Amino acid sequence: MESPVLSLLLKAAINAAPKRVAFINVTAHPLLLELTQQAGECVLSQTFKPYILDLDALGLSVSDMQGQSKHAQPNHTQFDLVLLIPSKDKKQSLGWMAQAFALLNEHGKLMVACENQYGAKSYESALKKLAGQVAASSKRKCRLFSAKKTATLNVGLQQQWLDASQPSLIESHGLWAQAGLFSWKTADIGSQFLLKHLPVFQGKGMDLCCGYGLLAAHVLKTSQSITHLHLVEAERSALDCAKKNVADIVTDDGVVSFHHLDAANENLPRHLNFVVCNPPFHTGQSRDVELGQTIVNKACGALTHGGELYLVANRQLPYEHILKAHLREVECLAVGDGFKVIRGKK
Numbered sequence: 092m093e094s095p096v097l098s099l100l101l102k103a104a105i106n107a108a109p110k111r112v113a114f115i116n117v118t119a120h121p122l123l124l125e126l127t128q129q130a131g132e133c134v135l136s137q138t139f140k141p142y143i144l145d146l147d148a149l150g151l152s153v154s155d156m157q158g159q160s161k162h163a164q165p166n167h168t169q170f171d172l173v174l175l176i177p178s179k180d181k182k183q184s185l186g187w188m189a190q191a192f193a194l195l196n197e198h199g200k201l202m203v204a205c206e207n208q209y210g211a212k213s214y215e216s217a218l219k220k221l222a223g224q225v226a227a228s229s230k231r232k233c234r235l236f237s238a239k240k241t242a243t244l245n246v247g248l249q250q251q252w253l254d255a256s257q258p259s260l261i262e263s264h265g266l267w268a269q270a271g272l273f274s275w276k277t278a279d280i281g282s283q284f285l286l287k288h289l290p291v292f293q294g295k296g297m298d299l300c301c302g303y304g305l306l307a308a309h310v311l312k313t314s315q316s317i318t319h320l321h322l323v324e325a326e327r328s329a330l331d332c333a334k335k336n337v338a339d340i341v342t343d344d345g346v347v348s349f350h351h352l353d354a355a356n357e358n359l360p361r362h363l364n365f366v367v368c369n370p371p372f373h374t375g376q377s378r379d380v381e382l383g384q385t386i387v388n389k390a391c392g393a394l395t396h397g398g399e400l401y402l403v404a405n406r407q408l409p410y411e412h413i414l415k416a417h418l419r420e421v422e423c424l425a426v427g428d429g430f431k432v433i434r435g436k437k
Contacts, residue, residue: 094120095231100174100204101126103235107202109172113156113194115187116176119145127151134170138327140353156194169196175203177214183271185217186256189249192222195240202237211236221245221252258332267335268303269328273371278305281430282369285403288424288432289313294364297321299390300354304333306367311340311347321360323350355385362395368402370410384413391417394437406431 101122104112112126113134119142127133136156137143143153173191177184191201203218205211211234218236219225223243227236258269261276268275274282282305289306292314298307301322311320322337324330330349341347352359368390372383387410390400400418404410406429414421418435425432 094118096176096204096206096233098122099230099233099235100176100202103202103204104172104174105129107172107200109170111170111196112172112174113170113191114174115156115191116178117146117153117174118142118176119149119151121149123151124149132170140325140327140351141356144353144356156190169199170194171196171199173199173201175201177203177205177209178271179209180271181210181213183256183269184214185252186270188214188218188221189252189256192240192244192249193253198239198241200237200239202235204233204235207232207234221248258328258335264305266303266305266308267332269332272326272329272332273302275303279369280428281403281405282306284425284428284430285367285369285401285432288434289367289401292317292365295319295321295362296365296367297323297360297363297393299323299359299366299368299393300325300370300386301333302326302329302369304336306369307333307347308336308340310367311337317346319345320347321350321363322347323352323354323359325351325353327351354389355382359389359393361393363393364395364398366390366393366398366400368400370402370404372405372408380408383408384410387413388417391435391437394418396437398437400435400437401432403430403432405429
């Protein structure tokens with residue numbers, strides 16, 4: 092189904108006819124082809140692998156602009172127009188908004204589009220605090236608002252938002268994480284529940300959908316006989332945090348490897364002795380049970396004969412029939428706090 096907010100933003104961008112344009116948090120849309128053909132330079136920024144694959148299918152590639160978010164002054168060509176669609180996380184989105192002004196040339200424009208139900212007016216107010224005067228319009232339950240880079244830019248607030256969106260060591264769980272990642276402020280209840288029931292592992296394994304590496308860090312600390320651990324994650328910024336979180340645990344670089352993969356649609360490491368997994372069941376803002384089922388199916392396929400899978404899931408999510416179709420043994424180890432921990436053996 093076509094995204095009304097993305098369509099609204101792209102049509103406005105095409106009408107603006109910019110020579111140099113950047114799009115933060117871009118997702119695939121046919122109008123992107125028209126924009127990229129029209130603009131002399133069009134830089135697309137996205138870190139979530141499924142969305143990157145969607146862009147690849149359109150013949151479009153993404154660029155890494157993460158480094159530009161660390162400081163208020165960019166190191167490469169500045170843009171006439173920056174486009175932005177906020178994420179579910181406000182701190183991350185404000186960081187992107189601040190980054191956009193680091194990318195703009197003088198009098199360049201930031202355009203933001205957001206559905207009303209996801210806080211459009213709040214983001215419009217934030218943009219006004221940052222940039223001063225804001226132009227806005229509404230259509231199809233979405234809001235489009237923009238501001239130019241002028242002398243009224245609140246540079247102090249810009250740097251504050253940039254800093255707040257960067258990776259940092261989070262006190263609640265003692266690991267590196269950043270705004271926008273799954274359960275970045277506190278370790279999620281499901282993963283904490285799974286940690287209580289993990290055994291000591293041996294051989295080759297995988298933390299599937301590893302996030303910022305909560306499970307992987309635990310496994311590497313408690314299992315001294317692991318020969319290799321694969322960390323697989325769709326969100327690149329989460330994988331970057333995971334690298335930080337296992338760096339002090341593993342002294343031999345050959346023990347761990349990191350894979351920026353769409354676990355549902357790309358090939359995973361195979362012939363593994365164990366897999367640990369807290370599978371996602373949301374796509375964007377929407378619940379997606381089939382996504383979790385697909386990943387559980389792929390986890391089973393990654394195991395060698397005798398290999399074990401340990402996963403946690405909401406109690407009502409239907410994974411058992413998939414596990415029983417692929418594994419010799421399936422047992423529920425524990426139920427509590429609305430979650431279940433399941434062990435399977437191939």
